[in-house]
Amino acid sequence: MKQENIRNFSIIAHIDHGKSTIADRILEVTKAVSKREIKEQMLDNMDIERERGITIKLNTVRLKYQYKNEEYMLNLIDTPGHVDFSYEVSRSLAASDGAILVVDATQGIEAQTIANMYLAMDNNLTIIPIINKIDLPSADIKKVKQELIDTFGFKDEEIILTSAKTGEGIKELVEAVIERVPSPKGNSNKPLKALIFDSLYDSYRGVLTLGRIFDGTLKVHDKIEFMQTGGVYEVTELFVYNPNFTKVSELSSGEVGYIVASIKTLADVNVGDTITLENNKCSEALPGYKKIQQVVFTGLYPTETNKYNELREALMKLKLNDASLTFEPETSEALGFGFRCGFLGLLHMDVIEERLEREFNLNLIATSPSVVYEVLLTNGEIIKVDSPQKLPEPGKIKSISEPYILTNVFTPSEYIGSLMELCQNKRGIYKNIEYLTPERAILHYELPLSEIVYDFFDKLKSISKGYASFDYEIIGYRPSNLVKMDILVNGEIVDALSTIIHKDFAYNRGRVVVNNLKEIIPRQLFSIPIQAAIGAKVIARSDIKALRKDVLAKCYGGDVSRKKKLLEKQKEGKKRMKQIGSVEIPQDAFLAVLSNEEIND
Amino acid sequence: MISSVYIHIPFCHNICTYCSFTKFYYNQDMVKKYLISLKEEVLKRYKGEEIKTIYVGGGTPNVLTITELEELFKIIAIFKLSNDYEFTFEVNPECLDYEKIKFLKQHKVNRISMGVERVNSKFLKYLGREHNFNLVKERIQEIKDIGILNINVDFIYALKNETLKDLDKELDLLLSLDVPHISTYSLMIEEHTKLYIDKTLEIDSDLDYLMYDLIRKKLISKGFKHYEISNFAKSSYESRHNLVYWNNMEYYGFGLSAASYVGNKRFTNTSNLNKYINGNYIKETETLSKKDKISYALILGFRKIEGINIQEFNKKYNVNLLELYNIKELIKNKNLIIQDGNLRISYDKIYVSNNILVNFVGE
Numbered sequence: 023m024k025q026e027n028i029r030n031f032s033i034i035a036h037i038d039h040g041k042s043t044i045a046d047r048i049l050e051v052t053k054a055v056s057k058r059e060i061k062e063q064m065l066d067n068m069d070i071e072r073e074r075g076i077t078i079k080l081n082t083v084r085l086k087y088q089y090k091n092e093e094y095m096l097n098l099i100d101t102p103g104h105v106d107f108s109y110e111v112s113r114s115l116a117a118s119d120g121a122i123l124v125v126d127a128t129q130g131i132e133a134q135t136i137a138n139m140y141l142a143m144d145n146n147l148t149i150i151p152i153i154n155k156i157d158l159p160s161a162d163i164k165k166v167k168q169e170l171i172d173t174f175g176f177k178d179e180e181i182i183l184t185s186a187k188t189g190e191g192i193k194e195l196v197e198a199v200i201e202r203v204p205s206p207k208g209n210s211n212k213p214l215k216a217l218i219f220d221s222l223y224d225s226y227r228g229v230l231t232l233g234r235i236f237d238g239t240l241k242v243h244d245k246i247e248f249m250q251t252g253g254v255y256e257v258t259e260l261f262v263y264n265p266n267f268t269k270v271s272e273l274s275s276g277e278v279g280y281i282v283a284s285i286k287t288l289a290d291v292n293v294g295d296t297i298t299l300e301n302n303k304c305s306e307a308l309p310g311y312k313k314i315q316q317v318v319f320t321g322l323y324p325t326e327t328n329k330y331n332e333l334r335e336a337l338m339k340l341k342l343n344d345a346s347l348t349f350e351p352e353t354s355e356a357l358g359f360g361f362r363c364g365f366l367g368l369l370h371m372d373v374i375e376e377r378l379e380r381e382f383n384l385n386l387i388a389t390s391p392s393v394v395y396e397v398l399l400t401n402g403e404i405i406k407v408d409s410p411q412k413l414p415e416p417g418k419i420k421s422i423s424e425p426y427i428l429t430n431v432f433t434p435s436e437y438i439g440s441l442m443e444l445c446q447n448k449r450g451i452y453k454n455i456e457y458l459t460p461e462r463a464i465l466h467y468e469l470p471l472s473e474i475v476y477d478f479f480d481k482l483k484s485i486s487k488g489y490a491s492f493d494y495e496i497i498g499y500r501p502s503n504l505v506k507m508d509i510l511v512n513g514e515i516v517d518a519l520s521t522i523i524h525k526d527f528a529y530n531r532g533r534v535v536v537n538n539l540k541e542i543i544p545r546q547l548f549s550i551p552i553q554a555a556i557g558a559k560v561i562a563r564s565d566i567k568a569l570r571k572d573v574l575a576k577c578y579g580g581d582v583s584r585k586k587k588l589l590e591k592q593k594e595g596k597k598r599m600k601q602i603g604s605v606e607i608p609q610d611a612f613l614a615v616l617s618n619e620e621i622n623d
Numbered sequence: 624m625i626s627s628v629y630i631h632i633p634f635c636h637n638i639c640t641y642c643s644f645t646k647f648y649y650n651q652d653m654v655k656k657y658l659i660s661l662k663e664e665v666l667k668r669y670k671g672e673e674i675k676t677i678y679v680g681g682g683t684p685n686v687l688t689i690t691e692l693e694e695l696f697k698i699i700a701i702f703k704l705s706n707d708y709e710f711t712f713e714v715n716p717e718c719l720d721y722e723k724i725k726f727l728k729q730h731k732v733n734r735i736s737m738g739v740e741r742v743n744s745k746f747l748k749y750l751g752r753e754h755n756f757n758l759v760k761e762r763i764q765e766i767k768d769i770g771i772l773n774i775n776v777d778f779i780y781a782l783k784n785e786t787l788k789d790l791d792k793e794l795d796l797l798l799s800l801d802v803p804h805i806s807t808y809s810l811m812i813e814e815h816t817k818l819y820i821d822k823t824l825e826i827d828s829d830l831d832y833l834m835y836d837l838i839r840k841k842l843i844s845k846g847f848k849h850y851e852i853s854n855f856a857k858s859s860y861e862s863r864h865n866l867v868y869w870n871n872m873e874y875y876g877f878g879l880s881a882a883s884y885v886g887n888k889r890f891t892n893t894s895n896l897n898k899y900i901n902g903n904y905i906k907e908t909e910t911l912s913k914k915d916k917i918s919y920a921l922i923l924g925f926r927k928i929e930g931i932n933i934q935e936f937n938k939k940y941n942v943n944l945l946e947l948y949n950i951k952e953l954i955k956n957k958n959l960i961i962q963d964g965n966l967r968i969s970y971d972k973i974y975v976s977n978n979i980l981v982n983f984v985g986e
Contacts, residue, residue: 547972569978570828570831571831571975572974573976574852574976574977575809576811577869578868579629579876581882582868582882582923583882583889583909586918586919586922589922589980589985590985593981593984593985594985596981
């Protein structure tokens with residue numbers, strides 16, 4: 023294939039604006055799949071992706087298209103659709119020369135439309151704006167068009183109208199990709215320079231590295247070197263996906279494909295790294311390499327302690343296809359053996375938890391999520407702490423810093439006041455408001471990441487009746503007045519209920535947590551004090567009264583078997599609780615610390 | 624060796640709002656068929672053992688006419704009674720009269736259990752009962768006059784809108800009946816009852832406990848012995864028949880939905896009247912392992928306030944009671960107490976005994 027007939031492009035959009043269905047339609051128009059074969063959202067592999075309408079792992083597909091008597095190779099690079107994966111998105115975009123920006127005709131521009139647009143602009147991509155879902159009765163094409171023009175400076179005639187549902191505009195879109203997106207610029211004769219923008223684990227082939235060749239040619243049996251990590255491997259196979267895995271003998275400048283080498287684990291393959299040949303190295307690596315950092319950590323414990331090994335195996339299996347997931351064994355006095363797991367963000371955490379429960383049939387208790395704190399010790403050392411249990415005793419701490427984020431809250435103007443109040447309540451520092459149109463604005467706040475871990479997103483959605491959207495970027499660490507708040511049940515600290523919290527919020531949260539626990543923990547044979555404490559100082563207390571009645575009043579001949587069954591049922595219920603000291607605590611209790619709201623009895 | 628018999632008479636003239644037992648409206652034709660089938664069941668299953676306790680319960684056994692009762696007692700005559708027998712007959716006040724009481728007495732009934740339930744008509748109405756307390760007084764007197772002194776009255780507390788004062792007042796009136804045995808039950812809202820269908824809620828458990836405590840203190844102060852969770856008796860008037868259950872001894876149960884414990888099996892008869900009349904008696908059978916038997920022995924035995932006799936238990940089940948389950952720990956925590964050779968639930972834990980008994984069931 024002539025290099026000038028190659029087009030590498032991505033599709034970017036806010037969640038639910040129709041990115042994956044547009045991709046499906048493109049596959050259909052380019053006859054990569056027949057209409058009959060199209061499952062909804064062909065490129066999204068997992069059920070969970072299809073259900074949530076989000077792409078978690080990317081897939082890249084090579085398509086052919088005849089246009090004006092020429093054959094073109096279109097490499098559609100699918101990108102993940104959420105802020106947690108923004109680094110992966112940015113590398114996918116770095117592998118592209120153009121991007122289709124999808125905006126929902128009924129929703130207009132939203133937070134991730136903008137975030138993704140900026141990422142695309144950073145990568146100097148040619149952008150093709152499209153307004154999708156024009157078939158819907160509530161589509162407001164004129165208004166959305168104006169937003170695109172006002173916000174990003176597109177010209178009216180650049181904007182393509184599509185309906186992924188009816189197929190309208192898709193052919194025009196594919197041809198616009200050919201017309202507008204530039205062909206790759208590289209040189210096949212230079213030393214190999216390829217960008218890793220994804221990797222995945224295939225149970226037959228092992229680790230598949232997905233790369234875009236910028237310069238040079240990559241052949242089977244070449245010895246490749248990963249420039250950042252220094253790993254050297256022999257290429258055993260090369261594939262393209264169209265959309266079946268098809269072997270090829272080489273990949274040359276401008277092309278995208280899957281590389282199989284003798285790589286043991288996904289962790290050896292870092293997205294953003296540059297591949298070159300060991301014996302013919304390129305002079306410098308591609309820019310923009312970053313090592314992925316987990317920002318949210320939580321303890322995951324099997325409800326039934328004997329499922330620990332199953333949980334470990336499930337995590338290992340997930341890790342095969344998700345190098346950004348980390349886990350290490352953790353022990354809790356309250357919950358037994360589990361794992362401290364690290365995630366790229368909240369959605370990532372949700373998705374992994376859900377996959378563990380659904381695909382591996384595990385019942386989990388997740389402890390309160392934590393961000394990574396930087397703790398300056400009195401001896402001058404700085405340590406990273408991703409769990410309240412790992413926080414050194416107060417005497418050894420000089421200061422604690424926590425990660426801050428900059429938010430882009432995208433909202434109809436009418437909700438600005440309430441959303442500002444929300445950000446303010448979350449220790450937000452107001453930066454500014456950008457008005458895209460008089461009706462729509464972006465609210466910028468600096469917020470501690472820990473404050474959005476709990477219920478920020480839900481609150482944002484409820485305040486704005488679902489219209490506001492948001493994303494964030496981490497902007498660095500700042501010292502805060504943070505303390506560890508412990509929860510004592512019957513005088514014993516329940517380690518899994520400890521949290522790191524801003525001191526000003528501790529009293530209020532402490533009260534909420536002890537009151538919630540009082541509602542959740544069933545009355546037992548003795549009265550149980552529930553306390554929230556900072557160090558030795560109790561800041562809130564609530565008491566569960568002793569159980570007064572739990573008896574089978576009548577039990578005569580005919581009742582005996584039935585009453586035994588009742589007791590057995592009662593015992594089953596008790597088994598599902600965690601025994602902490604002499605107190606039985608139901609699983610819900612471990613969620614109680616996540617809630618900011620008091621449970622109404 | 625079996626020495627106890629329960630006979631179920633599932634007919635009533637009126638259905639109470641709280642009752643979850645198997646029962647049907649009285650119907651002459653049905654009663655006739657029922658008694659025929661009951662007789663067959665007894666003939667089929669009874670192996671001629673000497674019987675020490677008989678209990679005829681319901682339903683409302685005294686809803687039967689004298690003619691029908693004659694048929695019933697012909698069946699009961701099949702049993703070989705020991706000299707020292709206890710024969711309880713359950714009655715309600717409104718279907719009872721002097722003639723019936725006399726009839727019962729003539730047919731060897733020596734203990735009457737009456738569903739008094741409440742004193743105040745407001746509460747009786749709530750429970751769907753059709754009698755009043757004056758009638759109760761008359762009937763109790765008649766029973767005594769005829770010479771049956773071993774009398775139990777049932778009483779239900781923890782009703783909606785009931786206060787401790789209400790309860791206290793009614794207990795005094797109940798005590799004025801001067802009977803040697805009182806069974807008191809906290810109202811349970813069970814499925815398939817009118818109260819359940821009406822979505823009635825049980826009262827606050829703290830108040831329930833206070834009521835229980837009031838009853839206990841009051842009855843004990845009047846010379847009653849609290850001998851089982853819900854049962855109080857003057858000395859030597861404990862229900863021997865019910866003690867058979869609580870001592871995990873074997874018994875026959877004849878009639879609709881009646882339960883039996885025979886050999887290594889506990890089984891329950893059908894609750895389907897047609898099936899029963901057609902001779903399909905048994906609905907389900909539980910075959911008991913040694914472990915199951917011990918489990919039953921514990922959950923039943925600990926219902927008795929004095930608890931389980933350690934030596935007898937060890938001999939009967941060939942185990943060491945104190946080594947079973949987590950009993951040692953429960954003793955250490957003072958949930959279980961050893962006293963006079965018995966192991967019992969601590970008095971202050973009787974009303975939360977399920978919390979202790981769950982240790983003795985399941986895996």
